[in-house]
Amino acid sequence: MSGTSQDADVDTEARELLEKLVSIPSPTPEEDECAAALAAFFEAHGRDVFIDDVGNVRAPADDSVLYTSHVDTVPGDIPVRIEEGERGPELWGRGSVDAKGPLTALAVAAVRTGMSFVGVVGEEVDSRGARYLVEERNAPAAVVNGEPSGSDGITLGYRGILSGTYRCTSESGHTSRPENNAIQEAIAWWSAVEDRFGDGGEDVPIFEQVTPKPVSVEGGVTADGLAVETTLDVQLRVPPRYSTGDVKALADAELEAGTVTWTDAVEPTMQSPRTPVARAFRVAIREAGGDPRLLRKTGTADMNVYAGAWDCPMATYGPGNSDLDHAPNERLELQELDRAVAVLETVAEELS
Template sequence: MISQEEKVKFLKELVEIYSPTGREEEAAKFIKERLEEYGVQAYIDKVGNVIGRKEGEGPLILLAGHVDTVPGYIPVRIEGDFLWGRGSVDAKGPLSAMLFAMLESDANVIFAGLVDEEGFSKGAKELEIPRPSYIIVGEPSGVDGVTIGYKGSLTARFVERIEKVHGSLGIGAAEKLIQTWLQISRNFGEGFNELSGRIVRFVAYEREFDFYGEMIINLRTPPGYTPPSEWDIIDFVPAYEVDRRSPLVRAFVRSIREAGFRPRLKKKMGTADMNILGPRFGVDAVAYGPGDSRLDHTPRERISISEYLKSIEILKRVLTKLGNLD
């Protein structure tokens, strides 16, 4: 068994490696080296993902988290029960919890630390491994929660070029783009089954003979959403939701309950690599991990150390239950 002190030390050292999207190499190398020290075969693939393979009993289970973080350095420190630092919650805490659960179980596991999750999920899209039977994605759900659904994410570009006229005779490119946004957003809602979104970039100016405007938007899309064919789509990841009756979900519910918590099934308004990996391999996927997702991307990002350690024990229970399904 690995000591609790060593588990906390690993997480702290990983968080101390600043790894915003596009700069994951040092963190991936750190994880690879530590996996090898623990006796796990590991390598870094062509896109920068760090992969570990631990053969064991039962069906093959993919444990996949992401190595990258959003930008913004937060001084790494431990204050009481909390470890502060960029990525402590999203998602190096969940990634570390999965790593130690794998090490302390007899399950048949592939561990994947993926790159570019905060970008366009190149790591998940390019992951080349044998088809697993189940997928667990490392994202903060809280120690007592398991995420069974994520909205989709659509990024689109709109451009307007209008021949210049006198300001009193017509509208310009900026106004046309605003009209487009108002049309798109008029039916926005806050629920999992409703469309929502925001403007990511907006520029508009006059050129010599025309008005020019460009708008990039990101929409969070509900299950079943299809974007208009005439849009200039930059990236689209559809929504994903697993059946709550899945053996994977049931394994989490039982394990969380056995650990003394009341299980919570969550559907999130964001998007994660779960949206890509579940459909890509055609198997059930959920997301689980310690941490309060409301702290994601904020200057207050910190994780409860006790929750991190408890989540490892829950993941070990889950792996054992899944291993007995074969």
């Protein structure tokens, strides 16, 4: 494989960049310092690079494929260190898997192959970087989005997400009264929503189910003692057989009291395994000695945003075990990073 390492199996350049980026905390929306370090990497390799109005790191070049991943992480302080694991050295630290490992692999491969690259901001909260990108530039010929899939995995599907806030107010009264107060109305609505979508059963994969999840709740008697108020923030993950509009209509149909304000909607996506991007990954993974695996993820990623705006083939790929996303023991096997860079270089050659 190409690289600056003396050992052909160890990609020293990629490992050093990963450690540098993981050592710079970048919880949303505090990505500036890490973004600057990423931009400096491209500048050091003679690439044109700039940071756009929302903070994305942009290195435009060959648009045969756009390599992109996110700079931000969830909060959490995990001391950055390299420890010996079962299969070799592992780099510990917040973001090592989600998604500075994929970000590093894509950046290094983009530099070596001359492909376009964007390090986006805000993925962990509202995908503000990806949303800005699709509004500001035309579609590339193909997209590879960076998230952990393992060096042999290719993610082709993500569920969408529908987010909203339920609010209800009722008159205050003695708790012995039979009428529902606002708290009970919130519970009743959410219970009806859960029953509506129900448990798909053991024969239905989670990817194909709507998953309702309350994320925060507040309620009680108002300060003046005259009313009971409740606020319930909710999210519903949406499989490709539904649109977010379908799920919204079904949830609204269960509403008997209070109001729901739907605050965000990102459509699900399921890419074909027969696109040029998927084929290129299968070739590249086999060349690297791996056995390609096609994946569907139950969450939502920036690929959903790209798929909703750009009519081009795409996939998500990157080193790392996604079970360690956001975890207190987040760490990346460095040999996974090495293999992922090699795979991405071959993918670029296949698509260029």
